[in-house]
Amino acid sequence: MAAEKTRSASGVPGLDEVLHGGLISGRLYLVDGEPGAGKTTLALQYLMQGVREGEPTLYVTLSETAGELRAGAQSHGWTLDGIEIVELIVDEDELFGDSELTMYHPSEVELNETTKRILQAVERFKPRRMVLDSLSELRLLAQTSLRYRRQILALKQFFIGRGCTVLFLDDRSTDGMDTQVHSIAHGVIALDRSVPDYGPVLRQLRVNKFRGSDFISGQQDLLIRHGGLEVFPRLTAHEHGMPYRRDIVPSGVRALDDLLGGGIERGTATLLVGPAGSGKSTIAAQYAVAATRRGAHAAVFTFEEGRTLLLDRLKGLGMAVDEGVGPGKLLVRQIDAAEVLPSQFTNMVRDSVEKDGAAVVVIDSINGYLNAMPEERALTIQLHELLNYLNNHGVATFLVATQSGMLGAGMRNPIDASYLADAVVPFRMYEHAGAVCKAISVVKKRSGPHEDTIRQLWFNAQGVHLGPPLAHLRGVLSGVPVELERAANQKAEPGDDRAG
Numbered sequence: 001m002a003a004e005k006t007r008s009a010s011g012v013p014g015l016d017e018v019l020h021g022g023l024i025s026g027r028l029y030l031v032d033g034e035p036g037a038g039k040t041t042l043a044l045q046y047l048m049q050g051v052r053e054g055e056p057t058l059y060v061t062l063s064e065t066a067g068e069l070r071a072g073a074q075s076h077g078w079t080l081d082g083i084e085i086v087e088l089i090v091d092e093d094e095l096f097g098d099s100e101l102t103m104y105h106p107s108e109v110e111l112n113e114t115t116k117r118i119l120q121a122v123e124r125f126k127p128r129r130m131v132l133d134s135l136s137e138l139r140l141l142a143q144t145s146l147r148y149r150r151q152i153l154a155l156k157q158f159f160i161g162r163g164c165t166v167l168f169l170d171d172r173s174t175d176g177m178d179t180q181v182h183s184i185a186h187g188v189i190a191l192d193r194s195v196p197d198y199g200p201v202l203r204q205l206r207v208n209k210f211r212g213s214d215f216i217s218g219q220q221d222l223l224i225r226h227g228g229l230e231v232f233p234r235l236t237a238h239e240h241g242m243p244y245r246r247d248i249v250p251s252g253v254r255a256l257d258d259l260l261g262g263g264i265e266r267g268t269a270t271l272l273v274g275p276a277g278s279g280k281s282t283i284a285a286q287y288a289v290a291a292t293r294r295g296a297h298a299a300v301f302t303f304e305e306g307r308t309l310l311l312d313r314l315k316g317l318g319m320a321v322d323e324g325v326g327p328g329k330l331l332v333r334q335i336d337a338a339e340v341l342p343s344q345f346t347n348m349v350r351d352s353v354e355k356d357g358a359a360v361v362v363i364d365s366i367n368g369y370l371n372a373m374p375e376e377r378a379l380t381i382q383l384h385e386l387l388n389y390l391n392n393h394g395v396a397t398f399l400v401a402t403q404s405g406m407l408g409a410g411m412r413n414p415i416d417a418s419y420l421a422d423a424v425v426p427f428r429m430y431e432h433a434g435a436v437c438k439a440i441s442v443v444k445k446r447s448g449p450h451e452d453t454i455r456q457l458w459f460n461a462q463g464v465h466l467g468p469p470l471a472h473l474r475g476v477l478s479g480v481p482v483e484l485e486r487a488a489n490q491k492a493e494p495g496d497d498r499a500g
Helices: 039-052 066-075 111-125 135-142 145-159 179-184 254-259 280-293 307-316 342-354 366-371 376-392 484-492 495-499
Strands: 028-033 057-061 083-087 129-133 165-170 187-194 202-210 219-225 228-232 269-275 297-302 330-334 358-364 396-403 423-432 435-440 455-460 463-469
Touching (some): 028 039, 039 057, 039 083, 039 129, 039 165, 057 066, 219 342, 269 280, 269 376, 280 358, 280 396, 280 423, 297 342, 342 358, 358 366, 366 376
Parallel strands (some): 028 165, 129 165, 269 396, 269 423, 297 330, 358 396
Antiparallel strands (some): 202 219, 435 455, 455 463
């Protein structure tokens, strides 16, 4: 039986999950990306993790000075104490001193001399973790691809057996992909960035190669902020789950539970769809508040309505809540669609479920979620994974979707998510007796029977109320219903016969 591979923690939140445990120790990895993509930040976080674990670390720089590295670290609130920094650029004293060389820059020395100094530093400090920044300097010195490849191979052979995990940084200064190092390295981590038409720069991390281990493939969202890089792994629902009982999740409103055939089950997703102002968000919040009153934890992620406004509105409906995390508490988190990354939002939901134990999750609304995604197809796929993940954890999920338009057939959905949901609850506004009324019904429920009726819905200081089935009206869903008795009388009048 082969010995288990020792892992080297990256020190970057989320990256070890992508790598299924971290880098494999004693191997050589390439981290490439354009200038400003975050290569140096990632490298420093890796070395600082080594310092925390008591390992000797080494940073060899052929471009930035030690002072520039420390200044960059300071901007994140870091100190590089414990990291040995070897710069192959002269310091200020040498520039203005009487030394034979007035500047010691990699482009002005032979490749072999530069490589020799790198190896001497390794022999001297015997690091367990090392960063070489950057390969573009070695490429310039080598001048030919053959000589460059031979030098990289020589460095790889030198590190094998020394128990040192090495990160080579590359700024993609060549035209096209540098396949020389890609083929030699044990793993390749690419950092990408793009500038959208509106909003902040979008950053992503991609593992192109990782010998000897599985990993999460594809693009992973990435943020660089004060404190360093944070990776938000792409959610793969089949890798997550826990056993649970498919219990009923009641709303606390008897008529609403009757409409849904007894209530909503754990491990299902319910889509609440209708025009603005029809009561969707309030019904979703009713389920969340009812869960907290039973001692469970619930979370509401709101893209449109402000947190304070939502809490005040619930209080006005008699739904005063104990806000926070943990049993019996409601978390209300306001999301800025222009600032949040898709996988970042997914990880917020995961934290509420895995760390805080949320039994009910409300996403209000899909419209705001759509604005946080690059394209509709990506939204559908990611939403499918998120709902599967929540179902696998026994969470009762409520999705709010706001239709454009107010009445009748002119209403349109922002995206067709009905097939993703286990239950679909439409809301309608309709005109009756000189007033604008609200109606609620159920058109789909996979997990059991439900009423086929349409009921009036209203709210007051005592909470949520549903009336008896609107059996006396026809055309409620069209927005302009008529009384069935009046319609029958109109049909019986012989006026049309006289006109003939």
